[in-house]
Amino acid sequence: MESAIKIAEIEARSILSKTQIPVADYVINPYVGCSHACLYCYARFMKRFTGHREDWGEFLDIKINAGDLVPKRGSYQGKRIFLSSVTDPYLPQERQCKLTRRILGNLLPLEPYLNILTKSDLVLRDMDLIKQFPQREIGFSFSTLDENLRRQVERRANPVEKRLNALKTVHQKGIRNYLFISPIFPFLTDWKAIIHKTRSFVDYFMFENLNVAGSVWGPVKRWIKIEHPELADLYQDIYFGQSPYWEEVEEEIRDYCQKEGLEFQIYFHH
Numbered sequence: 001m002e003s004a005i006k007i008a009e010i011e012a013r014s015i016l017s018k019t020q021i022p023v024a025d026y027v028i029n030p031y032v033g034c035s036h037a038c039l040y041c042y043a044r045f046m047k048r049f050t051g052h053r054e055d056w057g058e059f060l061d062i063k064i065n066a067g068d069l070v071p072k073r074g075s076y077q078g079k080r081i082f083l084s085s086v087t088d089p090y091l092p093q094e095r096q097c098k099l100t101r102r103i104l105g106n107l108l109p110l111e112p113y114l115n116i117l118t119k120s121d122l123v124l125r126d127m128d129l130i131k132q133f134p135q136r137e138i139g140f141s142f143s144t145l146d147e148n149l150r151r152q153v154e155r156r157a158n159p160v161e162k163r164l165n166a167l168k169t170v171h172q173k174g175i176r177n178y179l180f181i182s183p184i185f186p187f188l189t190d191w192k193a194i195i196h197k198t199r200s201f202v203d204y205f206m207f208e209n210l211n212v213a214g215s216v217w218g219p220v221k222r223w224i225k226i227e228h229p230e231l232a233d234l235y236q237d238i239y240f241g242q243s244p245y246w247e248e249v250e251e252e253i254r255d256y257c258q259k260e261g262l263e264f265q266i267y268f269h270h
Helices: 042-050 099-110 121-130 147-153 160-172 191-201 214-227 229-240 245-260
Strands: 006-010 016-018 026-028 031-033 059-063 080-083 113-118 135-142 176-184 204-209 264-266
Touching: 042 214, 080 099, 099 121, 113 121, 121 135, 121 160, 135 160, 147 160, 147 214, 160 176, 160 191, 176 191, 191 245, 204 245, 214 229, 245 264
Parallel strands: 006 059, 026 080, 080 113, 113 135, 135 176, 176 204, 204 264
Antiparallel strands: 016 026, 031 059
């Protein structure tokens, strides 16, 4: 049986942070850490700021005062506010603590452009609030449609089928949605299959390649050697050799989406 993650309640000093990421002016992260425990998570760098010794995915700090820290006023109308950049705003723990729901309620008077990215169908719980934002969109991230692969790389995240059904529901309710194909695992993520299965109920697609910077390469390398040893040398060459793999994939995605008339954005790390 899998051991429980370490959960603590903390009080934050602020909740709305300016950002340089392309899709937002501000980010909100209701939690420190993320219980999904995704193998590839770039946000594991946050450990150096938290004092946690647990492995990434094995701790979660709940910012119990997060809702109260949303500004009561300010020039946020039309500004892009993104939930979330280094955690998922709809972790399983959100069912009980409802931090994200309180944040949304307090954001409403500010009339920002709301952008939510999640792996969870729990976002459907808050559709009553989300629909009230004049400008809003909801995205779901996928690295695969293969549930066996999903279990390996996104250990505690929502199953693929739940995300697909949530995407359909968001579309049916008339809220702009997007599918973030991220990360693309070389030779494992079939991004064309994801598009083919979802294009009828997705407004636009985003693409991001697997980034192994910092402490991400270690767990990815160990996993590849165990589960896909035939790819170990190829991954080594892609990330530490002279392989043009990502340039070729980026060009293929761009050509395919343009030919198919799809709205898309590419955020590749080179």
